[in-house]
Amino acid sequence: MIMKKTATFITFLALASLSLSACADPQVGTPNTTDTNDKTTPSATFDINQIETVPEIAALVPAELKEKGILLNGASTDYAPAEFRAADGQTPIGYDIDITKALAKVMGLKEGQTQHAEFATIIPALDSKFNIGASSFTITPERLEQVNMISYVQVGSSYAVPKGNPGNFDPADVCGKTVGILSGTYQQEYMQAKSTECETAGKESVKIMTHDLNTDAITKLVGGQYDAVLSDSTVTAYAITQTNGKIEQVGEVIEAEPQGIVIAKDNQALSEVIQKAMQYLMDKGYLKQILDNYGAGEAALNKADLNPGK
Known part of the structure; x- marks a missing residue:
């Protein structure tokens, strides 16, 4: 992870x-x-x-x-x-x-x-x-x-969003967005750094939602409660399959x-x-x-x- x-x-x-x-x-x-x-x-x-x-x-x-x-x-x-x-x-x-x-x-x-x-x-x-x-x-x-x-x-890491990206989530501008991640992972560190960048720029911080189970984060995403979930790129690809396409990847793979x-x-x-x-x-x-x-x-x-x- x-x-x-x-x-x-x-x-x-x-x-x-x-x-x-x-x-x-x-x-x-x-x-x-x-x-x-x-x-x-x-x-x-x-x-x-x-x-x-x-x-x-x-x-x-x-x-x-x-x-x-x-x-x-x-x-x-x-x-x-x-x-x-x-x-x-x-x-x-x-x-x-x-x-x-x-x-x-x-x-x-x-x-x-x-x-x-x-x-x-x-x-x-x-x-x-x-x-x-x-x-x-x-x-x-x-x-x-x-x-x-x-x-x-x-x-690497990649963002998953609900199919069609209804929240218009942009990986280049995550300020004010709600993002699910697995607790204790690099993704958590990455999102915390992004949130700090937002605050420094005078923008709203990222709402980082941590979970002990990655499936919990994906459930919230499918249910429309999160704008995105950040996981390993292999995990994102597999989750897309497991949800029968109810989510999709947005943006490129980050920092392999x-x-x-x-x-x-x-x-x-x-x-x-x-x-x-x-x-x-x-x-x-x-x-x-x-x-x-x-x-x-x-x-x-x-x-x-x-x-x-x-």
Whole structure:
């Protein structure tokens, strides 16, 4: 997510008919129609079993993690196509979920698991609860002060507006507009900066509406309560599909930036293993295959940098 959580689970099924509001708990929800169920899953399942364990990488896995055998990822599973929920409303799916499984396979672990967590709570829970955070974290200088990050994709942000842009929302002039964003993300920082610019120019500030779930923001947008929602560009594109075209993108993609897997700052050993495993996935073409499965292949990077820009 910038956070740039530059990303929906089952609730989008409800949005498609506007008969239900987004759930407060992403583990709760029921599909609305068989037709929209197909939109919540990739066109084909990526076969993790085709990925090999790499002995020289597996040998570097910290002893405690190796003994446990499970790479545990924290992700806000409301940000499709990166991390969301399958039609059963329970199972995490998305390219970050598949990438976690792939990393575990390369590292010689039994499996890679993903558990839901609100986005802003993931970094504080590293090491104590999660081994990694694969949840659309944009790499920023501020975040690099908190955690180690391994780059793997590059994603920008874009605005979604109701179909036809009835509020005449202009990305170049957001002053006085009501904009929904996911709490703790780069988008929040971006909108706060824009709001400050408006105030400095003597204009009305931006009404920034933060949400713990991206689907809540999209629900408000579809219902006409917001002028726009700012999300990762991949998320915006997916949300358009999930709402059956009730929203659309306006303006160009903003500030494409690399995103990274987050790891506790003092866990250098795991950071280096994840970096090597990610580079292996890149070199073998597995990363792009996983992303292609969710229509995001163009976001793939070819170099897994540890703390790029530092």
